[in-house]
Each structure stands twice: as structure tokens, then as C-alpha cells.
Amino acid sequence: MISRAISSFIKKQLKDNKAIILLGPRQVGKSTLLNQLSSEFAKPVMWWNGDDADVRTILTNTTATSLRALLGKSKTLVIDEAQRIDNIGLSIKLIIDQLKDVKVIATGSSAFELANHINEPLTGRKWEYHLFPFSFEEMVDEQGLLIERRLLNHRLVYGYYPEIVNNPGGEEIRLKQLSDSYLYKDVLIWEKIQKPDKMEKLIQALAFQVGNEVSYNELGQLSGLDNQTTEKYIDLLEKAFIVFRLGSLSRNLRNELKKSRKIYFYDNGIRNAVINQFSPAELRQDIGALWENFVISERVKLLAYKQINCNQYFWRTHAQQEIDYIEERNGLMNAYEFKWNPKANVKFPKTFLEAYDNVETKVITPDNVSEFLL
Numbered sequence: 001m002i003s004r005a006i007s008s009f010i011k012k013q014l015k016d017n018k019a020i021i022l023l024g025p026r027q028v029g030k031s032t033l034l035n036q037l038s039s040e041f042a043k044p045v046m047w048w049n050g051d052d053a054d055v056r057t058i059l060t061n062t063t064a065t066s067l068r069a070l071l072g073k074s075k076t077l078v079i080d081e082a083q084r085i086d087n088i089g090l091s092i093k094l095i096i097d098q099l100k101d102v103k104v105i106a107t108g109s110s111a112f113e114l115a116n117h118i119n120e121p122l123t124g125r126k127w128e129y130h131l132f133p134f135s136f137e138e139m140v141d142e143q144g145l146l147i148e149r150r151l152l153n154h155r156l157v158y159g160y161y162p163e164i165v166n167n168p169g170g171e172e173i174r175l176k177q178l179s180d181s182y183l184y185k186d187v188l189i190w191e192k193i194q195k196p197d198k199m200e201k202l203i204q205a206l207a208f209q210v211g212n213e214v215s216y217n218e219l220g221q222l223s224g225l226d227n228q229t230t231e232k233y234i235d236l237l238e239k240a241f242i243v244f245r246l247g248s249l250s251r252n253l254r255n256e257l258k259k260s261r262k263i264y265f266y267d268n269g270i271r272n273a274v275i276n277q278f279s280p281a282e283l284r285q286d287i288g289a290l291w292e293n294f295v296i297s298e299r300v301k302l303l304a305y306k307q308i309n310c311n312q313y314f315w316r317t318h319a320q321q322e323i324d325y326i327e328e329r330n331g332l333m334n335a336y337e338f339k340w341n342p343k344a345n346v347k348f349p350k351t352f353l354e355a356y357d358n359v360e361t362k363v364i365t366p367d368n369v370s371e372f373l374l
Contacts (some may be wrong), residue, residue: 001036002134002162002166003142004033004036005135005306007036010033014037015105017096017100018096018127018147019106019126020105020106020127020129020130021108021109021127022106022107022108022131023111023129023264024107024109024132027162028161028165029131029231030131030320031107034105034107036148036335041077041078041105042207044074044075045074046072046074046077048078049079050079050083050084050088051080051084056084056184059091060085060086060091060139062091064098067091067095067099068098070149074102075101075103076103077103078105080106082118086117088115089119090121092104092118092122092126093122093125104361110153110239110240130241133162133266134162134165136370137302137305140370141361145370145374149366152357153281154281154289155294156287156294157279159175159272161178162270168368169229169335171269171278173186174268175272175278177196178270178273178288179273198223198224199224202268203274204275205220205222205223205276206265207262207271209292210265210292211229211288211292213262213316214262217230218240219234219280234263242265242268243263243266244263244264245261246296246314247260247312248313249313249314249326251331253317253339254316255318255319264292265297268297285306288338289300289339291339291366299325302373305357308329309329310323310327310328311327311329312327313325313326314326317351321349323337323349323352330360331358332358334339334360335359335360335361336363339363339365342365342367344363
């Protein structure tokens, strides 16, 4: 069983009375992780699932008295798919405040629904963690750096979803089923999107533009949506952990792009599934985009799991000067270019280096990627 990077953090928070909220897309292993950690939970443990109608009824507009009767002597309550339950934040708050001997652990497959129902009621009463598909670091810990480096081409095409990693062979079918059946389910149901075909076209358009600056107007034209709806759908896709946005750095120069953004997928396999492109990495015309998406998404996982806070950007000017990725922390900047070809000749724009102080630069290739992702 592959160990998850956030396991140690969750273990540390099992002894206090705050709720633990574990967020992430469907099928990334949230329930599996809790099962792995269950030996650490205070006993007895009660497991409820928000997909069950009776559980939703129990936890909607409930009382401390009824909850105590239902939980009996349970010391830990695990609520899977908690985003399905109306007023779940108020119910968890009630347990924390009134049933102080019960530890609550809740999972949710979508940030937007769970956050709407939890954040305000649970201010100061929760620990929140995000779980992603397996990471480069987790797989290196599992099987060693040499093997994971050998699998790099495979990861660029098929990604890190547990279903894919744990079942070698048939990756294309599994990824298509995963992307069609699970990932969009919450977005389509909760937002009552009547034309899922336009959502699908939007996701495909995003997949083709990985690594490029995106225009909501252009994306809307490609998918048949107006600008406002396009932005709303992208926001939903981001909150459902399918994509994430990277904003542009703009402070010192008049010709810097000021309100631009790039959009990346959390998983290369999902990106390739939505456009049905599974040819080997070494034959891909989009290998540069695949490499950039892989490295940035893995870096996002690493920073989240190590609880490192920093500002993240890309940089571009109207004169087409650009830098793929920038991190800013404690007044220092690190600027990175991502190149699949280790022999590529890379020069960081003099304009950028003169405009920003305290900048370190580095080119990330397959030869040194482990330094960036471990």
C-alpha cells in the first residue's frame, strides 16, 4: 500500500478536538488513506457515508441529543463524501461543541460545496488537508528514484491516479472511464449544468492550451459559452480539483502582462484523456506542454504536502519574453524554465533580471527534476 505524504500530519491532529477535513477529487484515495490510518483512531469508530440517504437525513438539521443516541460510545466519527449533506458544517460544529469526546473526520470530493457548508461554521475548529493523485515524491518513496525516473515517460502520458498506478495495463480505458464517470460528476450535478457538452468542450480547449496564456473570450468561442459562464465553469473545475490557475507576475515593467493566466491540470493522465491523446511521450508534438504541466502540478503537490506557502506566477511581456514559473517567498524569487531536452539553450530575459532583485534562476529537465520535486 503506497504511503501518502500527508499521513504524518493527520496523525498529529488526531489527539485534539478539532475536526479533520480531507478534500480532493474523487478516486484519489481519501477513503483508502483513512482506512490506512484507522488503527490510530480512538475506538470505537463510526463510519458514515454522505452518499447514503439515511445518513444525509440524520445529519441535516440534527440535534446534539439525537447525535449522541446515534453515535453511542463511538469516539471517532468518519463521514465520507460529506459534501453531499446539507448543513454539514453546522452538524460537525454541533458535535465538536456538544460531544467533546468525539473526533470528527470528514472527506469531500469537491472544495466548493464542502467549503460553502463548512468554512464559516468551523472557523477555528478544523484542520484542512488536500489529497491529490499520487505524487512523484510518494512514488519515489515507494519504489526508489531509479525506477520512477525510468517511468517518467509513462507518467507524462498516463499520470498518477491510484487506479492507473495500481493497475498497469489498460490505462487508456481506465482513464477515459475515470474522466467520464467521476471527475465531472459533482460539477454537473451540483451546478445543474444543462449542457454538459459545452463543459466538455471547455475542458478540451483547456487541455489543448496547457502552457499557454488563456483568454476567456477565446475559450468561450471554442466551447460556445459567454465570457462570464466560461469564467464560472473554470472556477468550478478548479474547485473540483481538475485544473488550477497560475497568474502572471506584474510589478515593475510597463509592458508586463498584468491580468493574464495559465491553466494546468492536476494530472497529466486526465489532461490526455479529455483529448484522447495517448501516444508515447517520445513521439508527442506537445511534449513541451506535457513536461510543463507535469512539473508544475507535481511542484504544487509538493508545496501543499510540505505546507510551504509561497506566491506562484509565470511572467510574460507584450514583446513575448517569458519565464515558465516563478516562486516568491520571504522576499526572494526563484525563476524556472522547464525543458524536456536537457541540451536546450536557455537564456533568462535580461529585462526580467534587471527589473527584479534577489532572483535565482534554474532550468528543470528530466536530468535534474528530482531536485525540484523531492
